[in-house]
Each structure stands twice: as structure tokens, then as C-alpha cells.
Amino acid sequence: MQNAINQLVGSANQIILGKDHKIRLALCCLLARGHLLIEDIPGVGKTTLAHTLAKLLGLHYQRIQFTSDILPADILGASVFDAKNLEFNFHPGPVFNQVVLADEINRATPKAQSALLEAMEEHQVTVEGKTYPLPQPFFVIATQNPSHQIGTFPLPESQLDRFLMRIELGYPDAAAERTLLAGENRHRLIETLPVVMPPEALQKIQHAVTQVFVSDALLDYCQALIVFTRESSEYPCGLSPRGGLALLRAAKAWAFMAQRDAVIPEDLQAVLAAVAGHRLRSGNPNSDATIAPLLKVAIH
């Protein structure tokens, strides 16, 4: 299993250059059965990352481009009247895929955004009173532009909370940029990628992640972090219990990826920015800056 993980990270690194940590975080989110939100300016490789992951995992992949006039039916699907059989047939929308890339999610209206809510949380879709299960595994990668850009609807807090992680990609460093500029077309490269981790293997790993051991000492530290967010004046709003659970879930996946069977404080710290950054609503768009005070909380 560890081989597959390393191979996957290695292959992704060949497509998206110089972003090893972000790729690992994205994979970690996936292994923890969470949804991922990538936030950055256009053109830094958000879509490419999503596409690469889907390809390497051999999952069905569909992209939904969110626009200001997109409707829930465009995402979930709709019943269409079949004139031949004289009945309504449900035509599943793009959400019925294993990996859904919701591109520029904050360009859509809140109504359309909320259509994704049930799908993300319940792994099912209800259209016209009928509930349809979504395929397994189900993984939403959403990208969004920084909300100060023109024509964006900031995601409501409830929906932000449903993303296990939010990551920022940022510009590549000079060496990576140079290779990128000199290299081949990325899209063509993606097409040639092999399936490194088939869905069965992924599900097995996802299960193994839940078995990672968490000691009392670590829970103490985790609680100290949560309590700090609630009591410190740095944050207008502390971590919710769901936030705490998410933190632990992500840390388990991170520990698993590092080939450990128990979580250590470094695992929590590694995923802290991605998991807690968007939940603390500090007004600071940079997650690393947001959680800087948290990283000063004593471990013992």
C-alpha cells in the first residue's frame, strides 16, 4: 500500500512541479475520505491537480464549471420526459461521478452551491423526492478564486466546514517554473498517466487509515489545540467539534502516509493549516498565517 502511495505522489510530482507537500495534502484528504477545496488565483494548476489525481486513481472524473447562472439541476441531473415510453426518466448530472471537480465554485450563486451540500455530506442526491446514492468512492475537489475577485459569492460557512481541507497552491519556485516552461504540454502528459491505485486499493487504504492508533497523550494535545482556538482572542470563532474530528481524521491519514501506525504531534501540525485554516474564519486568507499562534501551543 505504501508503495502505491509513494508511486502516486511521485507521478503527480512529475505533472505538478515543486508542490510535493500540497500533493501529499490532497492525497491525505482523499485517504481520509474528505473533500478538498483548492483556493488560488487562476492558472496555478488547481484543475491540473484534480485531473491528475483522478487519473492516477483510475476514477470516473467529471468537471463542473460553476458560473453565475448555473442551476442545481445542472449539477444534480433532472427528470426528462421520454416521449416514446411516456414516462419521466432521471438523467443523472455530473455529480454522479467518483471525482467531481467543481471549478470556480464561488462563481455560482448560493443556490447552486448548496446543491452540492447534500451530495458532499450524505454521499447521496435527492431529486424530486427520490434519493439516488452516489458512486463510491466519492470525492469533491472544488477550486475557488480568492473572494476579493470580481463576480464571486463567498462560500457560506456551513459549506466551507464540509471541506476537510483547504489548500493554496501558490506560484511554483524558480527551478520548477523553469522545468515547466521547458517541458511538455501538461494535458498531454496527464493522458499518458497509468492508474497507480485502483479504486479497490484506495478503499482498502481508506479503511486502514481509520485504524491508525491515537494515544491519550495525542488526544491531550489535540484538545489543547481545540481549546486554544476557543479561548484565544486571535479567533472570532473556535473550532467546532466537527472541526476537531476532521483534524484527527486528517492527521491519521497523514500518519498512515508516513508509514506510522500511530499519530504523532507532527502529523497534527502538518495538516493543521489545511484543516483548520478555513474553519477559524480569522479574516486572514492565508492559512499558514492564521494558524501560526496555534503552532505555539505546548505539546506536553
Added chain:
Amino acid sequence: MDLKNLMNAHPNVLIFLLSSIGLIVFPHISHIPTSIFVFFYVLLFWRFIGLWEPGYLPGKWLLLLLGVCGIALLYSQHQGLFGRDAGTRLFLVALSLKLMEIKSERDLYLISFLAFIVAASQFLYEQNLLMAAYILIVCCALLATLVCINSRDPQPFVALKTASVIVVQALPIAVVLFILFPRVEAPRWMLLNDKQQSRSGLSDSMEPGSISDLGLSDELVFRVKFAGDMPPPAQRYWRGPVLAHTDGKRWTRSANRDFEKFMDQPKFKGLRYQYTLLMEPHDKNWVFALDLPTEYAQPLSRNAHYQLISTENPDKRAEYKVVSYPDYNTGFITRTEYENATQMPGAPSARIKMLVEQLQGFSIPPEQFIKHLLNHFRKEDFHYTLTPPQMEQNPIETFLFETRYGFCSHYASAFVYLMRVANIPARVVTGYQGGEFNTVGNFLEIRQADAHAWAEVWLENKGWVRVDPTAAIAPERIEKNFNLDELALGSVIRFAPVSDNALTASRWLKQAHQLWRNVDYNWQRWVINYNSLNQSKFLSSLGVDNIKLMMYWMIGCIGVITAILSWMLLRQKQKATDRILRIYNRFCQKLAKRGLTRDVAEGERDFAERVKAKLPERSSEIGQITDVFIKLRYGRVSTPEDLKQFVQWVKLFKV
């Protein structure tokens, strides 16, 4: 936090406070008037109702009226505020009125402090061990309410636990202050206003019948601890007032007793008994010593009747060291003494004369006559009882010829009277006889039930000789202690041994009872009786003989205790971070010497990586230690060997 918010958040705090106040005041029931007691509890109950129905609490005018009522109630009992009773009751009324106007958090504190004062005032009335334990427990509950108010923690059990920890921590300091703090004699004026508590005891007169009341009282009179051997029960006569004068019914001390004997030099021989007397508070300055005391220190003196008298106030518990010899010879008799000891209320009747004649009282030596008379009591149909029939007229004659039921004073008075008829100097001695031996504490307890009266006869060459006619009729009364429960039945007392079964069953109970009395004895002796004199005695035996040294010792002891307590507190905190962490911290300290300090928020692995880069030659050891630490602290399974290895590696690790 404002009081209203506090109360809304934690209504329990007030319930807790009111209940503990109710418990604190309750033991006052025995010494405050019912009216004030009822006044207090009505207001407390009212306040309780007010918790749920705040509308029922009194308004300003009603409160004023209540205040006036309280003052009137106090005024009706006392016309001033001085004295123990008036002061205590003033505090009680003030506390009850304050309960009705809890407006701010400050009021809660005020009420708690008032309640502490009321709790302490209990000790002005009773100082026994049980009461001390009770007060300590309820004070603990009150302290818990303070903990509740301060910590905003409404959980009673958590608060109680904290409060008891505080109390236990305070105990060593209390002990040091108790032993070393300069003791001031309680100012007498404080208690002067109050009525003397009436205490029953031997009186300075005797009318056959008056001692029968005493016989039923279980009240402790004094305790005796012997240094060395104890006299046999038949010699345990504790001498009290000597009654020589009689009007035929009533026996009193002779009026001119103070002039009876000078230059008195009784001779002592035989066994010497040395003992310590612990007298309970008393209303007479008599000290009951074993017949006959010879060595005693100030403030004791021996009067002409060989009775010990103390010049100290008998109101307090007092301890005396005395030496007695049961074998003695008082020598000559003075003229006054002789006259007093042969005084008659009038000419004896024909029946009496006939009896003395019949016993050859006029013809044989006194020793023989005594023998005959005792034999008479023994052979004729005389009975020992604590509830004899009434003898209004001529009690001695009635007793001797008609009823023949009586107890010690009947026998003693009849015996002395008959002796005097035969012209032998005789007198009645009152006091106590016997005493129950406490096997646990090794001391004798003498109770009011042990009150006794016997006779003393002056014989040529022997001086005053003790004759106990009661011993003739009921030798068991002298030989062993009788059962109080049997006495209460009012029947003729049987001294027959109790059956074995009942004996074993009651032995257990008796032992427990004795154990308790021993604890109480030590409490009275070492704690209550620890006055300035005993303190200076005790401290000078430790080499602390002036007040300056005493203060140094006190400050030093308190300093040491505080240091120990704070050290324990710090240790406790350290204990919370477990052993593994302590060892790891030792490892970090070793690295810190090289300037490689671990940040508190730095993960152990990150730290190890950082340190390895700085100390490449030690990287394998650092890696080992860190790995095993992570395994021990965060891992799923770790073996004792891991821990051993971890300890070993950290010990060997050197930078």
C-alpha cells in the same frame, strides 16, 4: 459576575450555603433560648422558600420590622451585649437577618464569615471531641460553598473535595499554632455575666436520701492515673468533706472545724501510691484524694479533716499530683475535735440505749463494740438499696428498727450515732469510693454514681480509723462497681455475678466504651487542658523557655510546613506529566546544555531532526531515543523492555 447571573447560572450555591448554615447553628439548640432558635430557623426557611419564590421575600418595611423583632428578642433575654450568651445570640440574630437581604456577592461572603464566627462560638459552650469533629465537618461544608462561589463550579462534590483538601492542608499549621502560639488565659469578664451552670456533686451536708440522687448520675467527677501500683478496690476511698455535726436528721460540717487541730502530724507507713488527679469542672474547691494524702503541691492544702482543698477556681478542669498512704496513724485527738465527734442531737431514746446495751457498747473496748455492731448489721435483716422508704421522723431509729432498707449514708449515720451513744468519738466522711478502671487508658474514672459515705472512729493509739458499715452489709458495693442500669430499676441491688453469656456480649460494648472514654480523656487532658501553664511546662521541657524563642520556633515551623506543602504541590504537578515525559525532559535538558533547546510546541521528531543536523555524531542515539519515546508515548503497544531501554539510553546519553 453579578450576583443575579451567578444565581441564575448556579442556584445550587445558595442551597448549599443555606444548608450548611442550618447545620452550623443546630448544635446551639441546647444553649440558646427557644424563641431565638425558632426565629433563626423561621428566617432560614423563609430564605429557602425565597429561592424558588423570590416574591415571598420580605420588602424593606417588613425587613425593618423583622430587625426590630430581633432586637426586641435579644433585649428580652439580655440587657447588654457583653458576655458569652448575649454575644452568641447577637451573632445568630444578625446572621438570620442578613440572610434576608442577599443582594450582592459581597453579602454571600459576609454571611459565610458570620457563619464561621457562629460555628466557633459553639466552642464557648462545649469543647468535647465529638463537637469539635462536627464543627470541623460543617465548616468544611461552608468552605465548600466559598469554593463554589469563587470557582463558579456548582458541583457540590468537587467543591467539598477541594474544601477538605484545604482543611487538611491547614491542619499542620493549626497544630503548630496550637502548640506554639502564646496562650492567653480566657478573659474572665467574657463569661462572668452568665449564670453558673449548676453541677450536681457532693454537698457539704448529708441527709440520708440526698445521696440517692447522686447514685444515678453517670457524670464524671474526676479521673486518676496511677504512677505505678494501684491500691486494691477495698482501699479506694476518695476523701471529701467530713460531717461531724448532726441534728438527728441532717449531718453538716462542724462550725468550728477550722480551729480543730494544729500541728497535726499523721504518721504514714506501708505502701505509697503516687497518682495524678484530673478534676472535672466543679462548683466546690474540694479535691478528692485517696485516703490519706501526704504529698501535694501548691495550690493544694490539707484541712483539719485531711481533706484536700484547692485555692484555684474549681470552674476549670485541673490536674494535681498527689501521694497517698492507705496505712496511716493520725495520733492524738484535740478537745474541740473530741467534742465535735461526740456531739448528740439530744438524749438517745430507750430503744437505742437498749440496742447499745445489748451489743455491750458500754462495757467492752471500742474495737469490740465496732465488731459487734457490724455483726449486727450483717446478721439482722438489713438491706442495701438506693431507693429506701421515706424516713421523715427520727430517721436513724426508723432505719435501725423498722425499715432496715438503706444505702451508705443511712448505714454511716446510724453507725456514727450508735458509736457516739457509746461515747466513742466518730464522724461521717463523704466522698467517692471505687471507680471504674479504664483498661485502655490505664486510669480510674470516678463518677457521681460512686459517691459514698462512711464512718471514722477515733481509737486510742490508732487515731482516726475508717470503718465502712456499708461494707458489712454489702461488701460487693465496695469490692466492685455496680451496674448503673440496674440502679435505675429502683430495686434492691444484687451483686450476684452476671451470667457468662451476657458478660461476653457486653464486654465488647464495654471495651468500645472504654476506648472512647480513653480518647476523650486524652482530648481533655492534652487539648482542652493545654493552658498557658501546661504550655510553658511542655515547651520548657523541649528547651523553649522564653516567648522570643517561642515566636522564632513558631515562624520557623510555619515556614517549614509551608515549604513542604508547596513542594508537595509542585511535585503533584510534576506527577501529572508522567514518568516517560520526565525522562524525556531529562534528555532535552542534556541537549539544552549545548544550546539545543526544544520549543514547547516542537514535535519530538522535528526536534530530533534539528538536533541530528547539529550533532551528526550522535544522530543514531538521538534517533533511537526519539523513536522509543514516540513508541512509548504515542504508540499502540509498548513493552516494559522499551521503557527500560529508554531509561537506559537517556541515562547513557552524553553530549
